[in-house]
Amino acid sequence: MLPAVTMGEPVVMQVYCRVEVVVDDQAAVAELAVQRLGDAEIDWSREQDTVEDAVAELRTDLVQALASVVDPERMLDGVPGVQVRRGRWWAERGEPSARFQPGFTPPGS
Template sequence: MEVIVTDPAAVSALAVRELRAADIDWSTEEDDLATAVEELRVDLANSLAGVVDISRLADGIPGVEFRGGLCWAEQAPARDPFRTMG
C-alpha cells in the first residue's frame, strides 16, 4: 500500500493532538512531552506512523478479519506501482 500525504501539517497536528491526549507517564520516558511533540512536528514519517492503524483497514468489510501485518512509514518520492523489481 502506498499513501501520499497531501497535507503534512494536518498529519503532524493530528499526531501531536493524539500524543497530548495519550495517558503517558512522562517520568518513565527518555524524553518529555515538549521534545516528543517537536520530534513529531519535524518528522512526517513518524507522525504518519503514529496515527495510522493498519488493524482497522478491513473494518466494515463482511467476511474479512485482520490477522496481522507489518507497516512502516518513510519519506520518499512517489514510486511507479507498475515498475518491475529488478
C-alpha cells in the same frame, strides 16, 4: 482448494500490505499526530523523552508523524470474528523499497 478448517478453531493469518500515500498538508498530519499523542494516556515519567520533545519531533519529522497516525487495527474494524493481535508498520520517503515491488506497477505504466 483450501484446507478444511474445524469450526470454532481459530486460524492465525498474516496480512501483508503496502500503501502509497501522497501528503498534501504536512502540518495537518503533524497536528493529528500531536493530538493522538495527547490522547494516548502515556506516563511520561517512565519515558526517556518528554512530551515536549515528542511533540517537537512529530512537528518536524513527517515520516514519524505519518507512521504514528497509521492504525492497522482499524483496517479490519467491524469484521466479525477477526481480531488484530500485533503488527509492524513504518513510513519511508520516496520510491518503494525493492522488497515490496512484486505485484506493483508504477502509476502510468
